Amino acid sequence: MRKNIIDVKDISKSFSISSKSPGIKGTLKHFFNRKTTEKKVVKNINFEIKEGEIVGFLGANGAGKTTILKILCGLLYPSSGHISVAGSIPFEREASFLEKITLIMGQKQQLIWDIPPIDSFFLNASIYGIEKKEAIMRIKDLSEMLEIDSELYLPVRKLSLGQRMKAELLAALIHKPKILFLDEPTLGLDINAQENLRQFLQIYNRETGATILLTSHYMKDITYLCERVICVHEGYITYDGKLEKLLKKLSPNKDVSIICKSIKDIENLKTLNLEIKNISDNQITFTINKLDFKNALKEILNKYDIEDLQITEPPIDEVIGKILINKK
Amino acid sequence: MEIWYKKIYCYGFMNIKKYLKVYSYFNYSSISIELEYKINLFIDLITSILGLIGSVFLLSIFFSNTDEIGGWNFNQALIIQGIYTVLNGVTNTWFNPNLKEIVKYIREGTLDYVLLKPIDSQFWISFKRISPTGLIEILLGFFVLSYCFYLNNISFNIWSSIVLIITLICSISILYSLWFLISTTTIWFVKTWNATEVLRSFLYMGRFPMDSFSFSLRIFFSTVIPITFITTIPSEVLLGLSPAWKIILEVLVSMTFLIFSRRFWKFALRFYTSASS
Numbered sequence: 001m002r003k004n005i006i007d008v009k010d011i012s013k014s015f016s017i018s019s020k021s022p023g024i025k026g027t028l029k030h031f032f033n034r035k036t037t038e039k040k041v042v043k044n045i046n047f048e049i050k051e052g053e054i055v056g057f058l059g060a061n062g063a064g065k066t067t068i069l070k071i072l073c074g075l076l077y078p079s080s081g082h083i084s085v086a087g088s089i090p091f092e093r094e095a096s097f098l099e100k101i102t103l104i105m106g107q108k109q110q111l112i113w114d115i116p117p118i119d120s121f122f123l124n125a126s127i128y129g130i131e132k133k134e135a136i137m138r139i140k141d142l143s144e145m146l147e148i149d150s151e152l153y154l155p156v157r158k159l160s161l162g163q164r165m166k167a168e169l170l171a172a173l174i175h176k177p178k179i180l181f182l183d184e185p186t187l188g189l190d191i192n193a194q195e196n197l198r199q200f201l202q203i204y205n206r207e208t209g210a211t212i213l214l215t216s217h218y219m220k221d222i223t224y225l226c227e228r229v230i231c232v233h234e235g236y237i238t239y240d241g242k243l244e245k246l247l248k249k250l251s252p253n254k255d256v257s258i259i260c261k262s263i264k265d266i267e268n269l270k271t272l273n274l275e276i277k278n279i280s281d282n283q284i285t286f287t288i289n290k291l292d293f294k295n296a297l298k299e300i301l302n303k304y305d306i307e308d309l310q311i312t313e314p315p316i317d318e319v320i321g322k323i324l325i326n327k328k
Numbered sequence: 329m330e331i332w333y334k335k336i337y338c339y340g341f342m343n344i345k346k347y348l349k350v351y352s353y354f355n356y357s358s359i360s361i362e363l364e365y366k367i368n369l370f371i372d373l374i375t376s377i378l379g380l381i382g383s384v385f386l387l388s389i390f391f392s393n394t395d396e397i398g399g400w401n402f403n404q405a406l407i408i409q410g411i412y413t414v415l416n417g418v419t420n421t422w423f424n425p426n427l428k429e430i431v432k433y434i435r436e437g438t439l440d441y442v443l444l445k446p447i448d449s450q451f452w453i454s455f456k457r458i459s460p461t462g463l464i465e466i467l468l469g470f471f472v473l474s475y476c477f478y479l480n481n482i483s484f485n486i487w488s489s490i491v492l493i494i495t496l497i498c499s500i501s502i503l504y505s506l507w508f509l510i511s512t513t514t515i516w517f518v519k520t521w522n523a524t525e526v527l528r529s530f531l532y533m534g535r536f537p538m539d540s541f542s543f544s545l546r547i548f549f550s551t552v553i554p555i556t557f558i559t560t561i562p563s564e565v566l567l568g569l570s571p572a573w574k575i576i577l578e579v580l581v582s583m584t585f586l587i588f589s590r591r592f593w594k595f596a597l598r599f600y601t602s603a604s605s
Contacts, residue, residue, distance in 0.1 A: 015601060075440050077598060095446035103444050110441040114361040123353040127447050129346055155364070 005179065005211050006049035006072065011081035013042040013067055041067050043235040044081070049213070051178075054205055056226035056243070057215040058320060064235040065215040066183055072213065073103050073181045086178060099128060102177040106187030109168055111156045117167035118152045121174055128175035135174065142170045146200055162193030169200070180204075182214035186221055198224045219320045251319040254293055257285045258300065259308040269304060272296075282307075350447060351455060358425075358458040372461030376420075380413055380468050383535060390536075398539030403479040405537055407563040410476055411496070412535045413469030415558065418500050419531070421462030423507050426454050428524065430511040439600065450593050454508065473566070482566060495562040495575060498582035502557055503531070505585035508593070515596040534559035557581055 017039050020030040042064045049055055057065040070076045071083065074090030074097065083090060088097035111120045118139070125135035143149055146166045151159055159167065165185065173180075182201075186194040202225060205212055216222060222229060222243065229246060231239035239246055260266050260282050269284050270276065274296060278285040288296050300306065362369055387409055391402040400408075430453055433439040442452050477484065510524050530549075538546055538560045549555040557578045564570035 070440070073444060075443060076601065093443065098444055098446040101444070103440065105440070108436065108438055108440070110438070112357055112361070114364050115357055119353075119357050119360060123350070123357060124445075126346070126349045126353050127445050129342075 002050040002052060004048045005051045005086055006047075006213075007082075007084040008045060008047050008072075009082040011042060011045050011068075011071060011078045011083055012040060013064075013071060013076060014038050014040045014079045040079075041235050042071065042078075045232075045235075045237050047230060047237065047240055049211060051211055052205065052209045053228060054201075054212040054214070054225050056222040056229045057213065057232060058222065058229050059215075059232035063232045065232050068232065069103075069181050069183055069213065069215060073101055074098075075103075099175060100178045101181065102172040102175070102179070103181045104168060104172045104183070104185050106165070106182075106184035109156075109164065111164070111167055111171055113156050115155055116153045117156055117159075117171065120156075120167075120171050121152075124171050124174050130175065138174055138176070139170065142173055145203065146170060147196070162189050162196070165189060165193065165197065166200075169197070173204070176208065178210055180210055180212045180214075182212065182216075184216050185214065186216060186218050194218060194220065201225055219316055222320070223316050247316065247319055251314055252291075253287045253289055253314070255285055255287055255312045255314065256297065256300075257283060257310040257312070258304075258306050259283050261305055261307050265304055265306070269300070272299070347447075347451065354456050355458050358456075359460055361457075362460055369461060372459075373464055376417075376461065376465045376468060379416075380465070380472070383409055383413070384472075387535070398537050398541070400537040400539065403476065404563070404567060406479065407473065407476045407566050408537055408559050409535055410469050410472035411499075411559045411562050411566075412531075413472055414466050414496065415469075415499060415503060415534070416531070417462045417465030417467075417469055419462070419503065419528075420465055421459050422455065423504060424462070425457035425459045427507050427511045429453070429457070431514050434514045434600070443597070443600075449597070450508075450590060454504070476566070480567065482568075488565060488568065491575060492562055492565050495565050495570075495578055498578045499558040499562055501582040501586050502554055502578075505582070505589040506554075508589045509585075512589070512593050512596045515600050530555055531558070537563075554581055554585075 015038075016036040018030070018034045018036045020026055045068065057068065059065050067076065071078050072085055072090060074085075074093045077091045086097060086100045088094055090097065111117050112123075121139050122132070122135060125132070125138075130138070139152070143152060146169060148163060148166045148170070151163045151167065156164060156167065169185075180201075185201075186197055189197065198221060201212060201214075204210060205225075212225070214221065214225065226243055228241065229239070229243045230237055231246070255277060257278075258269065260269065263282060266279065266282060266284050270279075272286075274286040274288060276284065277287045286296075300309075384406070387405055388402070390397060391405070395401055397405065433442065433453065439449075442449050445452065476482070506527055507524060510527060533541075533549065534555045538549060538555075541549065561570055561574055561578050565575065
């Protein structure tokens with residue numbers, strides 16, 4: 001049985017924030033008499049993560065996902081609660097702890113802008129006390145996995161966003177971390193680059209047994225990589241479990257599109273006690289609950305003269321999007 | 329016995345080795361960056377030379393109608409100019425490229441990456457960049473100082489050279505600590521560029537002998553912002569005018585400032601909230 005690598009008990013985090021009213025009056029008021037309020041962004045959360053798991057954090061913007069990630073990697077001090085990551089208290093930021101983790105942020109970079117990434121890799125290797133020979137080996141292995149080669153010798157500013165992200169990953173993984181914290185790693189990448197990155201992370205997890213925690217707004221990242229998801233809403237954890245189970249819970253319906261021979265049939269179909277999603281020309285689409293699906297379909301096929309029929313389940317993006325939009 | 333021996337080896341010797349290696353990579357990457365922009369290097373060189381000529385010219389204007397200002401003649405005041413040039417070179421080589429970036433680290437949230445590296449964050453922030461053109465200014469400063477040796481008939485003496493180097497190191501430490509302290513407040517105030525500019529303009533005061541200022545200004549520059557310690561004491565050491573207590577005081581002041589700036593940084597990090605994504 002795999003051991004827990006992350007233990008979070010009753011963690012909360014508050015920030016003091018100040019808001020400003022519009023206009024000159026508001027600006028002056030904000031300057032002379034700034035009122036700050038305490039805002040709790042993470043509220044008494046609990047979870048455990050086992051070694052080698054890939055867990056996705058889902059939630060709308062501002063739900064508290066990144067704050068949780070930052071508490072876990074030791075950047076933020078929790079206001080209350082207990083936390084243990086790889087046997088250490090993250091905020092103490094002991095060298096032995098920092099050597100086990102890495103943080104990759106899609107919107108921030110650590111590579112030095114004006115020089116080739118290879119120089120940043122050697123700098124990082126020296127920080128982690130990796131000998132040059134060993135560093136060369138690791139760079140070679142990782143660059144093969146990431147399929148980057150000649151780009152390592154070009155100034156970072158000349159690289160495309162996809163190439164830069166791969167180089168960022170290489171820089172972040174040179175010390176063979178046990179836990180990867182990824183904050184929207186595919187942000188801004190094109191579809192191919194996203195796909196490459198996902199494949200790499202999956203292989204990396206399989207080969208090294210590293211634990212991966214990620215937040216992303218691209219649902220494909222989550223569905224491709226994560227078996228388990230944690231949904232965060234206004235600082236609370238609203239769901240923690242298998243992604244499959246969540247999808248079943250959130251998407252109880254199927255769509256049935258029916259093409260009829262005449263408009264009259266459409267009019268007849270309208271009278272059925274089913275939820276209509278869409279009507280166009282001689283096509284009608286119903287949204288039917290999975291439990292009633294069999295009977296409803298039987299009725300349609302027996303009673304009406306239809307030309308064609310298509311059954312679809314709502315795209316996964318739409319389903320998970322419900323969490324982000326409806327905040328359920 | 330073995331344990332403390334091992335501890336010194338692991339946390340002392342090996343750590344120094346690691347930090348030296350990291351520092352060599354810092355320097356290498358900074359020089360690579362500078363060499364990417366060749367023209368800039370040339371412009372910086374010309375700026376340093378013109379800056380020095382301008383300062384000496386300004387000093388000569390002050391002395392055109394009088395032989396002494398605050399008990400210092402032109403040749404002696406030139407020593408202060410030399411020391412100022414060395415310190416300004418140090419500022420331009422290390423402090424300016426690094427400490428100015430603190431604001432950027434905090435505003436953009438890239439301090440996250442620094443804090444998650446198994447290396448001292450203050451070391452990283454203070455030494456990541458080096459601007460090699462500032463080294464030219466340091467050389468120019470030492471050139472002016474050696475010319476002052478000739479002008480003031482100062483005989484070279486090992487003992488006074490050691491004391492001069494100690495006082496110079498102390499001056500650099502005070503300057504560094506002041507700059508670092510101000511930059512650290514960025515964690516709360518986010519934007520403190522102007523404050524470091526004010527510090528730089530106070531440093532310009534250091535080009536003139538402290539005795540040439542009024543009593544109240546002298547008190548201000550010795551206590552609140554110890555510019556006196558920064559340029560005047562090393563100059564007095566060179567002229568053999570500085571009593572021992574002043575040198576000891578400078579060492580104490582610089583140590584206090586260094587320790588305080590370090591403690592303050594550690595304290596401030598607890599309030600770092602990291603930029604939102």
